[in-house]
Amino acid sequence: MLDIVVIIAGAREGGSGAMVSRWFLGQARRRADLRLDVMDLVRTPLPPIPSARSDGGTGAGVEARGLAARIGAADGFVVITPEHNHGYPADLKLAIDAVRHEWAAKPAAFVSYGGRSGGLRAVEQLRLVFAELHVVSLRDTVGFHLVAERFDEAGEPVEPDGVNGAAKLMLDQLIWWGITLREGRAARPYTR
Numbered sequence: 436m437l438d439i440v441v442i443i444a445g446a447r448e449g450g451s452g453a454m455v456s457r458w459f460l461g462q463a464r465r466r467a468d469l470r471l472d473v474m475d476l477v478r479t480p481l482p483p484i485p486s487a488r489s490d491g492g493t494g495a496g497v498e499a500r501g502l503a504a505r506i507g508a509a510d511g512f513v514v515i516t517p518e519h520n521h522g523y524p525a526d527l528k529l530a531i532d533a534v535r536h537e538w539a540a541k542p543a544a545f546v547s548y549g550g551r552s553g554g555l556r557a558v559e560q561l562r563l564v565f566a567e568l569h570v571v572s573l574r575d576t577v578g579f580h581l582v583a584e585r586f587d588e589a590g591e592p593v594e595p596d597g598v599n600g601a602a603k604l605m606l607d608q609l610i611w612w613g614i615t616l617r618e619g620r621a622a623r624p625y626t627r
């Protein structure tokens with residue numbers, strides 16, 4: 436059993452993020468080998484700015500410690516993000532920066548959406564940020580370009596085969612990395 440935090444970033448009430456997230460969680464919940472902690476940043480207390488980073492200790496605020504506990508309990512992450520002005524949204528940066536060591540030596544996968552880019556530029560920026568935190572970012576992603584046209588009125592993808600297949604491949608790879616890195620962390624300390 437692998438513990439995965441699904442971080443839902445920048446999701447507007449009633450917007451595309453809710454549809455993308457609902458679809459992705461449906462796919463992930465089919466996997467008997469995954470235990471999901473859904474962290475919708477709209478509903479998650481985030482630290483004020485400027486925030487002290489938390490390494491799980493008491494020096495940081497209650498919000499940062501709450502985030503660190505959940506990130507620390509995870510074997511890996513899925514980030515669901517839109518693209519805002521060629522980047523990823525601010526709530527995600529706030530959450531990332533609030534946590535320090537708990538990210539390290541764990542994998543992250545990405546589900547993105549946006550206009551023409553499908554959120555790919557947001558994902559490429561996240562790879563740079565996660566590298567600083569010793570997170571292994573997965574090559575394969577799932578992206579929805581022109582997202583408003585990609586779901587029907589019932590909130591289902593209009594081309595389910597492609598995106599369901601992409602989600603399966605990405606989750607297979609996340610599980611591979613999650614197990615491999617969990618075993619690695621248990622076998623020997625990761626040096627930062």
Ligand SMILES: Cc1cc2nc3c(=O)[nH]c(=O)nc-3n(C[C@H](O)[C@H](O)[C@H](O)COP(=O)(O)O)c2cc1C
Pocket residue numbers: 446447449450451452453517518519520521522548549550551552553554582
């Ligand atoms: C402030 C803002 C900036 C955006 N910038 C981009 C962008 O640079 N590239 C892109 O592909 N989509 C961009 N979008 C579109 C979003 O990624 C998203 O597809 C769109 O807002 C639909 O999501 P929603 O229904 O939750 O609003 C932007 C949206 C907003 C609100």
